[in-house]
Amino acid sequence: MEHYIEIAEKSEKYYNFIDSAKPCLEAIYQMADVSNKWIKEFWNRLIDDYKSNEIRKRIAKDTMEWTLRNAYPALIKIMTKEICLVADEFWLDSNKESEDYRFYSNRLNEDKEYGLSESAEYYNSSYRNVNQNVFLRNLFGLNFKEGFQWAIQFVNKAISEYAANNPNKTTKIKILFVDNQTE
Numbered sequence: 001m002e003h004y005i006e007i008a009e010k011s012e013k014y015y016n017f018i019d020s021a022k023p024c025l026e027a028i029y030q031m032a033d034v035s036n037k038w039i040k041e042f043w044n045r046l047i048d049d050y051k052s053n054e055i056r057k058r059i060a061k062d063t064m065e066w067t068l069r070n071a072y073p074a075l076i077k078i079m080t081k082e083i084c085l086v087a088d089e090f091w092l093d094s095n096k097e098s099e100d101y102r103f104y105s106n107r108l109n110e111d112k113e114y115g116l117s118e119s120a121e122y123y124n125s126s127y128r129n130v131n132q133n134v135f136l137r138n139l140f141g142l143n144f145k146e147g148f149q150w151a152i153q154f155v156n157k158a159i160s161e162y163a164a165n166n167p168n169k170t171t172k173i174k175i176l177f178v179d180n181q182t183e
Contacts, residue, residue, distance in 0.1 A: 005059060017059045018066045025066070032074040039075075040082055043067075047089045064090045065119065071135040076142045084150040087135060091120040092157060115161030 004021045018025075028035045046063055049056035064086050067075075075083055093115050111121045127133045139147035163170040 005056070018062050021063070022066070029070070029072045029075050032072070032078045036078055039079060043082055043086055047086065050089060061119070068135040071138050073138055073142055076138040080139070080143045080146040083135070084146070088154065091117055093117040113162050113165045114158040116158065
């Protein structure tokens, strides 16, 4: 993998890292039961590069996107929490200081207000329906409990970000649960 990353970094023109690395990634991901330690280290490095390393950011973004589009059952079964972290990083905007990079973006689109990344903006046009999203289909089909917990925390993060960005548009509601136990 490092070999392919070095080629991509040294290339003066666009180099499609995924086309070269796909056979390796497919084999490694399908053997997640024996390669999970390497995968975890690789994903941690991808996330770090996606957040900070400008040279490797495109490689990290392409690899994260390909990973989510090809979330093999072995990955979901063995590395549920880790792949959910990849999805969080890919779909949630962690770079709060960034300027609006979409000069020509749709002004009606509120993805930034919800803390969603540029990658999340194109989700609707990426899949015709939720069943075509291999990550979500396998996550909920193979590990529903973890998938449901991840979905709740993902939505909670988005709503919290919206509330922080739009304090005048949100209403705080306090829910009081009464315990009806008698002693």
